[in-house]
Amino acid sequence: MPATIKDIAHQAGVSLSTVSRVVNGKALRYRISKETEAKILQVAKDLHYSPNQLARGLRLKKTLLIGLVIPDISNPFFAHITKRIQNLAHQKGYSLIVCDTDENLYLEIEHIDLLMSKGIDGLILMPVGQESQHLQPLIQRTFPLVLLDRCFEDIDSISVLVDDYQGAFDAVSHIIEMGHRRIAIIQGLPGTSTSSNRLRGYQDALLKNNLEIDADLIVGSDFRAENGYIETKILLHAPNRPTALFTTSDLITLGALEAIHEEKLVIPQDISLVAFDDIDFAPYLSSPLTTVSQPKKIMGEIAVKMLIDAIITHRVSAQKIVLKPQLIVRNSVRRLGDGH
Amino acid sequence: MPATIKDIAHQAGVSLSTVSRVVNGKALRYRISKETEAKILQVAKDLHYSPNQLARGLRLKKTLLIGLVIPDISNPFFAHITKRIQNLAHQKGYSLIVCDTDENLYLEIEHIDLLMSKGIDGLILMPVGQESQHLQPLIQRTFPLVLLDRCFEDIDSISVLVDDYQGAFDAVSHIIEMGHRRIAIIQGLPGTSTSSNRLRGYQDALLKNNLEIDADLIVGSDFRAENGYIETKILLHAPNRPTALFTTSDLITLGALEAIHEEKLVIPQDISLVAFDDIDFAPYLSSPLTTVSQPKKIMGEIAVKMLIDAIITHRVSAQKIVLKPQLIVRNSVRRLGDGH
DNA sequence: ATAGATTGCTCAATCGTTTGTTCATATTAT
DNA sequence: ATAATATGAACAAACGATTGAGCAATCTAT
Numbered sequence: 001m002p003a004t005i006k007d008i009a010h011q012a013g014v015s016l017s018t019v020s021r022v023v024n025g026k027a028l029r030y031r032i033s034k035e036t037e038a039k040i041l042q043v044a045k046d047l048h049y050s051p052n053q054l055a056r057g058l059r060l061k062k063t064l065l066i067g068l069v070i071p072d073i074s075n076p077f078f079a080h081i082t083k084r085i086q087n088l089a090h091q092k093g094y095s096l097i098v099c100d101t102d103e104n105l106y107l108e109i110e111h112i113d114l115l116m117s118k119g120i121d122g123l124i125l126m127p128v129g130q131e132s133q134h135l136q137p138l139i140q141r142t143f144p145l146v147l148l149d150r151c152f153e154d155i156d157s158i159s160v161l162v163d164d165y166q167g168a169f170d171a172v173s174h175i176i177e178m179g180h181r182r183i184a185i186i187q188g189l190p191g192t193s194t195s196s197n198r199l200r201g202y203q204d205a206l207l208k209n210n211l212e213i214d215a216d217l218i219v220g221s222d223f224r225a226e227n228g229y230i231e232t233k234i235l236l237h238a239p240n241r242p243t244a245l246f247t248t249s250d251l252i253t254l255g256a257l258e259a260i261h262e263e264k265l266v267i268p269q270d271i272s273l274v275a276f277d278d279i280d281f282a283p284y285l286s287s288p289l290t291t292v293s294q295p296k297k298i299m300g301e302i303a304v305k306m307l308i309d310a311i312i313t314h315r316v317s318a319q320k321i322v323l324k325p326q327l328i329v330r331n332s333v334r335r336l337g338d339g340h
Numbered sequence: 341m342p343a344t345i346k347d348i349a350h351q352a353g354v355s356l357s358t359v360s361r362v363v364n365g366k367a368l369r370y371r372i373s374k375e376t377e378a379k380i381l382q383v384a385k386d387l388h389y390s391p392n393q394l395a396r397g398l399r400l401k402k403t404l405l406i407g408l409v410i411p412d413i414s415n416p417f418f419a420h421i422t423k424r425i426q427n428l429a430h431q432k433g434y435s436l437i438v439c440d441t442d443e444n445l446y447l448e449i450e451h452i453d454l455l456m457s458k459g460i461d462g463l464i465l466m467p468v469g470q471e472s473q474h475l476q477p478l479i480q481r482t483f484p485l486v487l488l489d490r491c492f493e494d495i496d497s498i499s500v501l502v503d504d505y506q507g508a509f510d511a512v513s514h515i516i517e518m519g520h521r522r523i524a525i526i527q528g529l530p531g532t533s534t535s536s537n538r539l540r541g542y543q544d545a546l547l548k549n550n551l552e553i554d555a556d557l558i559v560g561s562d563f564r565a566e567n568g569y570i571e572t573k574i575l576l577h578a579p580n581r582p583t584a585l586f587t588t589s590d591l592i593t594l595g596a597l598e599a600i601h602e603e604k605l606v607i608p609q610d611i612s613l614v615a616f617d618d619i620d621f622a623p624y625l626s627s628p629l630t631t632v633s634q635p636k637k638i639m640g641e642i643a644v645k646m647l648i649d650a651i652i653t654h655r656v657s658a659q660k661i662v663l664k665p666q667l668i669v670r671n672s673v674r675r676l677g678d679g680h
Numbered sequence: 681a682t683a684g685a686t687t688g689c690t691c692a693a694t695c696g697t698t699t700g701t702t703c704a705t706a707t708t709a710t
Numbered sequence: 711a712t713a714a715t716a717t718g719a720a721c722a723a724a725c726g727a728t729t730g731a732g733c734a735a736t737c738t739a740t
Binding site for chain 1: 341342388390391392393394395397398403405412413414416419420422423426427430435436437438439440442451453454455456457458459477481565594597598601619620621623624625626627
Binding site: 354355356357358361370371372373376395397398399400401 | 716717718719720721722724725726727
């Protein structure tokens with residue numbers, strides 16, 4: 001078992017408080033003599049002393065722990081964000097408790113409660129997004145909270161977001177410019193800010209180009225690969241098959257690719273595809289994917305900075321920071337003749 | 341601020357100990373009357389009581405926290421393992437502190453120290469792998485530790501591994517069967533168990549087929565994408581260019597793909613490729629990748645189970661659990677005529 | 681020489697829980 | 711009626727660290 005401050009005090013023949021002050025670098029402020037300080041430091045080193053963070057956290061009411069609640073860490077988009085967050089957090093002295101909700105609201109609530117009882121100093125939350133009731137208590141306590149990627153209308157917190165509307169608008173506009181008229185969108189979880197903004201972007205791009213919105217081409221119910229697979233399967237067998245697909249997450253894209261592959265169709269010859277979330281392998285797919293790329297690292301970085309600032313100042317000033325996505329045109333959209 | 345046991349005691353008009361016993365479900369054992377119990381439970385609910393885990397951990401000397409130290413969480417292989425680990429850990433009541441070492445030994449050491457001072461109950465470590473000195477103290481204390489994916493000769497701990505030798509042997513044997521003679525391997529970090537076992541598998545497959553080992557075809561120095569890119573670039577420009585590449589991690593594969601793509605070469609016509617770590621997108625690459633697939637979920641699952649068992653029994657019986665990888669043949673290796 | 685300031689450190693309370701021990705009161709037995 | 715037992719709950723120490731207040735001993739000033 002690790003050495004405690006008591007062990008050091010004993011061995012150095014001083015009191016607990018003196019040891020505490022020395023190991024916390026407050027020797028000067030509390031007028032501890034150089035000799036005593038040196039001795040204590042030596043003993044501490046000999047005993048491999050490392051402060052018990054539980055005791056410290058209990059006393060100081062801060063743990064240098066921050067919670068990260070994330071819908072799916074095996075999703076490369078989230079994995080990259082997580083990496084940057086953990087990186088920067090560690091640099092700033094904080095450790096990360098990571099919780100994966102699997103896009104499940106109840107798990108999200110459970111995880112948040114658990115994190116709070118562990119005494120986290122702050123929370124970065126990428127919410128499932130359908131419900132925000134459970135966040136009210138945090139907001140009221142002005143607990144340091146940063147919402148990332150998805151936000152809520154009715155929650156006044158720090159939010160770091162991507163302009164999903166613009167991303168979708170650009171993507172669909174590009175598809176239209178390439179001559180497509182029947183464009184399907186495979187949505188993620190309806191009701192979440194990301195989904196509804198992407199849907200609005202899709203719709204507005206159609207309207208602006210005088211194309212009508214066909215409800216049959218608006219499908220999808222969640223962000224999982226299965227959703228992408230199922231909806232693509234159905235779309236590809238529809239009587240009036242769309243010529244292009246807009247998949248709104250990388251997992252949906254994965255499922256869509258599987259379905260397209262199974263149907264022995266080739267991108268972009270047989271079906272065009274534009275995806276959201278730029279995955280590392282996008283350039284090397286059988287047809288390099290045209291995608292909307294999100295600034296993952298920046299998102300993580302800003303989230304951590306905002307959070308730690310809120311923790312330190314203990315002022316939470318609600319604000320939405322919106323980052324711009326970027327359309328990366330590769331080769332997954334076929335150019336159709338105007339007559340088509 | 342959250343309600344404490346004291347608040348409940350006050351409001352219910354009982355002592356702290358009684359509240360503690362009730363909320364811990366020990367009412368019966370300590371003969372607390374039904375009425376008192378009911379009252380306390382009610383007050384606890386009203387106040388949204390949740391035990392302070394710091395205080396609890398301090399007193400009980402356990403935190404229900406486990407550490408996960410991982411080389412690169414944005415690597416899909418590790419991300420999938422992490423997901424399974426966090427999942428199962430949570431099911432069993434443990435939370436995960438995740439630390440990313442970026443394949444850096446010094447960061448690894450730093451993270452482990454930090455985790456220990458946070459009072460984690462156990463540690464799952466996917467080590468950088470070159471050094472094991474820093475683990476000796478843990479082993480000596482019989483601290484619950486599980487080594488995952490990479491192990492050490494000189495460390496007697498619980499290890500959950502994949503038979504890297506067999507995986508590499510199968511992969512290279514397959515390439516040879518397809519008629520290739522000049523096969524390059526791009527290694528990860530030399531000296532790590534995964535790298536050296538994969539290299540041995542590669543060499544033995546060659547030897548068994550009476551092919552000589554060409555030192556020029558054994559390249560690579562770490563698991564990053566840049567390594568894959570650089571080594572592939574060089575190999576493709578070598579005077580006697582190999583006809584096939586064996587990339588030993590998914591990030592290396594990513595880099596190799598980038599280089600091949602840049603050189604405007606096509607897989608498998610111009611160059612053949614077999615990869616380690618089966619990534620989700622492997623089937624949808626311009627040529628579906630033949631890869632050695634590792635049982636990621638199983639690895640995570642076993643690691644957690646072994647760890648929690650060690651934590652609970654507080655017995656650490658060193659053992660190596662080795663899982664079988666599987667060669668998945670797709671279409672990234674060209675069949676060469678025997679004359680070639 | 682004595683009051684006052686300075687130096688160098690210790691005391692003791694506190695953070696929120698847990699748990700062995702103790703102590704009234706109520707119940708039963710004799 | 712009194713001793714013995716059972717019942718229901720409170721007391722207090724402990725986990726390891728932090729920190730305001732306190733207290734000798736030494737030094738400075740008059």
